[in-house]
Amino acid sequence: METISENRCFGGVQGVYRHPSKATGCDMTFGLFLPEEAEDHPVPVLWYLSGLTCTHENAMVKAGAQAWAAEQGIALVFPDTSPRGEGVADDEAYDLGQGAGFYVNATQDPWAPHFRMWDYVADELPRLITGDFNIDEDRQSITGHSMGGHGALTLAMSLPGRFRSVSAFSPICHPTASDWGRKQLGAYLGDDESTWAVHDATLLMREKGLDIPLLVDTGSTDQFVDLLMPEAFAEAVNTRRVPATLRLQKGYDHSYFFVSSFIEDHVSFHAEALYE
Numbered sequence: 009m010e011t012i013s014e015n016r017c018f019g020g021v022q023g024v025y026r027h028p029s030k031a032t033g034c035d036m037t038f039g040l041f042l043p044e045e046a047e048d049h050p051v052p053v054l055w056y057l058s059g060l061t062c063t064h065e066n067a068m069v070k071a072g073a074q075a076w077a078a079e080q081g082i083a084l085v086f087p088d089t090s091p092r093g094e095g096v097a098d099d100e101a102y103d104l105g106q107g108a109g110f111y112v113n114a115t116q117d118p119w120a121p122h123f124r125m126w127d128y129v130a131d132e133l134p135r136l137i138t139g140d141f142n143i144d145e146d147r148q149s150i151t152g153h154s155m156g157g158h159g160a161l162t163l164a165m166s167l168p169g170r171f172r173s174v175s176a177f178s179p180i181c182h183p184t185a186s187d188w189g190r191k192q193l194g195a196y197l198g199d200d201e202s203t204w205a206v207h208d209a210t211l212l213m214r215e216k217g218l219d220i221p222l223l224v225d226t227g228s229t230d231q232f233v234d235l236l237m238p239e240a241f242a243e244a245v246n247t248r249r250v251p252a253t254l255r256l257q258k259g260y261d262h263s264y265f266f267v268s269s270f271i272e273d274h275v276s277f278h279a280e281a282l283y284e
């Protein structure tokens with residue numbers, strides 16, 4: 009693993025690292041914030057999955073999470089959103105290909121060789137960070153924004169026991185019924201929609217429910233709210249009577265100004281579960 013940068017940050021270290029990935033078959037870059045406590049003992053970790061067009065960097069520099077993670081003694085990991093590089097397939101559209109991995113394992117050409125972001129964030133990167141850094145593998149929580157909120161919700165519902173809590177900012181809630189989803193799931197997984205269902209938070213909620221604390225914030229004036237479909241997810245949560253806090257935040261849009269306004273709440277919410 010190669011260290012790209014390490015900067016002192018709120019008493020801890022904000023690092024950026026690159027490593028060859030077996031899952032994606034290319035080099036992958038991620039950001040990792042370690043609070044000061046990691047110098048002495050293993051610390052809990054909060055995963056932050058990012059949205060369309062993002063790299064590891066957007067949330068790392070724009071969400072403002074480190075101050076609150078430092079206060080709580082929690083590590084933050086910021087994975088990239090797709091495989092990258094010249095030998096990796098791409099598309100001209102911003103919402104397909106590089107920067108738009110959707111946290112699935114592609115089965116279709118030209119995506120199948122590298123677009124295995126599910127395996128990357130569910131298996132390979134967790135093993136790497138808990139092996140190489142002072143992180144407590146038994147205390148993990150997950151959050152994300154937009155496409156990353158979709159990733160956070162679907163990972164949490166599909167990997168029971170892995171995470172202590174899950175939250176999301178403006179998540180894509182029902183991708184099998186949205187243009188943020190149908191296009192990408194069709195391209196990566198093919199036309200058989202039965203293979204899409206395990207990547208749809210609303211369908212997973214209807215089918216399985218969830219037994220860890222759940223918090224979702226969406227801006228009431230998010231410009232993409234019709235694509236996010238928070239009401240479909242809320243209905244599934246209600247139908248299953250899953251304890252959850254689902255909020256529409258008045259006047260907020262889809263940007264990182266929204267994420268940074270509520271990140272303190274989310275870090276505190278996760279800290280409660282991680283230190284229970």
Ligand SMILES: N[C@@H](CCC(=O)N[C@@H](CS)C(=O)NCC(=O)O)C(=O)O
Pocket residue numbers: 058059060061062066070102153154155262263264
């Ligand atoms: N570029 C797209 C939207 C992409 C977008 O809003 N991406 C969000 C996540 S879904 C983001 O975080 N962008 C990067 C940033 O704001 O730093 C458009 O204008 O239609």
